[in-house]
Amino acid sequence: MxxxxxxxxxxxxxxxxxxxxNETFFRMTEERFHALVSDYAEGEDLSARLLEAEKRNLAAYGFGIKGFTLSMIETAVEVTNGEVPASVIGEILAAGREMLSHPVxxxxxxxxxxxxxxxxxxxxxxxxxxxxxxxxxxxxxxxxxxxxxxxxxxxxxxxxxxxxxxxxxxxxxxxxxxxxxxxxxxxxxxxxxxxxxxxxxxxxxxxxxxxxxxxxxxxxxxxxxxxxxxxxxxx
CATH class of the missing domain: 3.40.50.1000 (HAD superfamily/HAD-like)
Incomplete structure (x- = not known):
């Protein structure tokens, strides 16, 4: 120096x-999430509810992909009144894992x-x-x-x-x-x-x-x- x-x-x-x-991959995954639960909630409402879940969970999960994945699961449970299929939960988890391995x-x-x-x-x-x-x-x-x-x-x-x-x-x-x-x-x-x-x-x-x-x-x-x-x- x-x-x-x-x-x-x-x-x-x-x-x-x-x-x-970074955010590009979050947006892509959110679009995938919309497709998985589109039968249960409208797009704008779903985005708003996911964002609210992320806000609530920041103190517990912090920032990042893991907290985002858990917030997607929580939102899916909420919008389906607890009836979200296990296969959808599996798809959400797979999407989170893909984000964690995406090339930089x-x-x-x-x-x-x-x-x-x-x-x-x-x-x-x-x-x-x-x-x-x-x-x-x-x-x-x-x-x-x-x-x-x-x-x-x-x-x-x-x-x-x-x-x-x-x-x-x-x-x-x-x-x-x-x-x-x-x-x-x-x-x-x-x-x-x-x-x-x-x-x-x-x-x-x-x-x-x-x-x-x-x-x-x-x-x-x-x-x-x-x-x-x-x-x-x-x-």
């Missing part, structure tokens, strides 16, 4: 839908951006979700050697970013979080005192939506990761 003084020394990266595809697809400019920044900045992966699944995706992505530290957390809060940027950097004031979720990646990082760089993805889970903090001097938005090196070096 260079020794010249600067305002930014540490960059955190979200993983799902920032470095590699890195997003455009992910590797190039990390390679360009590593060495000049401390690079930290900050992701939430199931520990085993996130470790699997990181290993398959081939990006692991580009990070100075890996943090797989249960939630992303102001306290999370304060701790991570203090532990792996020079505090949140000299840290930046890059991600596709305004609610999890951007807002709490800025509130902790850091920079937040929003890189939108075409698909974002409804529970991650939030209004952008356009009035914050530490908020930036990029069309893709390719513009990040120029942005951070201009700070």
């Amino acid at each position: 260079t020794t010249r003084a600067r305002s930014l020394t540490t960059i955190g990266f979200d993983a799902d839908d920032t470095l590699w595809q 697809e890195t997003l455009p400019r992910a590797r190039e951006t990390l390679e360009e920044l590593t060495g000049d900045y401390r690079i930290v992966l900050i992701t939430k979700g199931d520990l085993f699944d996130q470790e699997r995706k990181l290993a398959q992505s081939g990006l692991g050697e580009l990070f100075d530290a890996i943090e797989i957390v249960s939630s992303k809060t102001v306290e999370t970013y304060t701790r991570i940027f203090a532990q792996h950097g020079d505090g949140p004031e000299r840290g930046m979080m890059v991600g596709n979720s305004l609610r999890s990646d951007i807002l709490p990082a800025i509130e902790a005192g850091g920079w937040g760089v929003y890189v939108p993805h075409d698909l974002t889970w409804a529970l991650e939506h939030a209004e952008p903090p356009n009035g914050s001097p530490r908020f930036r938005e990029l069309a893709d990761l390719g513009g990040l090196p120029e942005l951070v070096r201009a700070l």
Whole structure:
């Protein structure tokens, strides 16, 4: 790392839908779920009930595929008044297993951006979700050697970013979080005192939506990761 003084020394990266595809596979599986239980509930109502089940279950199951699979099963039981066939439950479980084994697809400019920044900045992966699944995706992505530290957390809060940027950097004031979720990646990082760089993805889970903090001097938005090196070096 260079020794010249600067305002930014540490960059955190979200993983799902920032470095590699994720929500696409959830949407595909949800469509499959709709087809399995379509005889029992309308599409919009089914999506709403599944989302409510996911909200209820976050505290118990956390974020990730396993919690999503259990929420699909719970919703299937609810909409069928407990009469969902065992074969449908089996299909839902199979869909969840397929998600857990799906090949990782890195997003455009992910590797190039990390390679360009590593060495000049401390690079930290900050992701939430199931520990085993996130470790699997990181290993398959081939990006692991580009990070100075890996943090797989249960939630992303102001306290999370304060701790991570203090532990792996020079505090949140000299840290930046890059991600596709305004609610999890951007807002709490800025509130902790850091920079937040929003890189939108075409698909974002409804529970991650939030209004952008356009009035914050530490908020930036990029069309893709390719513009990040120029942005951070201009700070």
